[in-house]
Amino acid sequence: MATNIRDVAKAAGVSVATVSKVLNGYTTVNQKTKEKVLRFVKEMQFQPNSAARSLVGRRSMTIGIFLTTGLSHPFFTEILSGMEEALKENGYDLIYLAQFSWDNKEYSFVRHCQSRNVEGVVVFGFQHEDMSFEELIESNIPTLFIDLDVKEGRAGYISSDNEEAVERAIGYLIGLNHRKIGFLSGDKASYVTRHRFDGYRKGLAEAGITYREDYVAPGDFSREMGYQGMQKLLALSDRPTSVVCCSDMSAIGAMEAIRDAGLSVPEDISVIGFDDIEMASFVRPALTTVRQNMKHIGRKSIELLDRLIVDKELAPPEAIVPTELVVRDSCGPAKA
Structure with missing residues (x-):
């Protein structure tokens, strides 16, 4: 079991700085090195101190999720499963900022984000008519919308075709x-x-x-x-x-x-x-x-959000995910 970041760096044959970059989600580390470091992190059961990472990298490594409809629908649980996998791989912690329906038009997404010190947010389960997202978009907080076509400032979206x-x-x-x-x-x-x-x-x-x-x-x-x-x-x-x-x-x-x-x-x-x-x-x-491909949508949403967080000049991303028609037994020829 590793007690500090130096143990992981020595086992992986990389520098302490490289391990730090991997744990802090930097995209400048090549994929092969990243995978090796994460493998040793897992094998050595290393638990990085999130407060220390925040102080060193000036990052909270925390992402928030605004979800309005709750977690019971299978669509949302599959997406969340994919998100959680990607969050873990990229060293982020997760905060559920909302898991319920409300009609408070005075609610401030931005104040909620700032109070929790999140680096970025994923928004899904909402419609344009539910609440105003203008304050969130104008705040420049990196935001990734699922199934809501917002592409402006530091906000992008992902959806199926x-x-x-x-x-x-x-x-x-x-x-x-x-x-x-x-x-x-x-x-x-x-x-x-x-x-x-x-x-x-x-x-x-x-x-x-x-x-x-x-x-x-x-x-x-x-x-x-x-x-x-x-x-x-x-x-x-x-x-x-x-x-x-x-x-x-x-x-x-x-x-x-x-x-x-x-x-x-x-x-x-x-x-x-x-x-x-x-x-x-x-x-x-x-x-x-x-x-x-709901799990892929969840994973991809975190990957896109991570890029927005790391690259301040990145254009708002837009991702359209292909679907598949699954033929089973509920369809048959029309009667003459």
């Missing part, structure tokens, strides 16, 4: 001869809903299918709203033969509504979800869905 994902899902249904394709929306104000809806419209247009407003049901990504939205589509005299949902939870709710109406998935109506949460493969029929 939502539009292309739904466009591809529509193409898959068209390949199964579906022409009556419904859409179960997420939160109407959200960045991801807007882009997924754009993908829906684009997919229909490319196939020469006329857009029908009555085939779009409102929602909020939840199982309950998925159920209610599907009920509205089922009540139509000329109901859809398939539906694309903005989340797996709403898709699961939609399948429940279809069954409760005495119909079958996919024999009567095909269903596609979005996210590929663990439950998607266990429901029956197993859910065809768009897989987001």
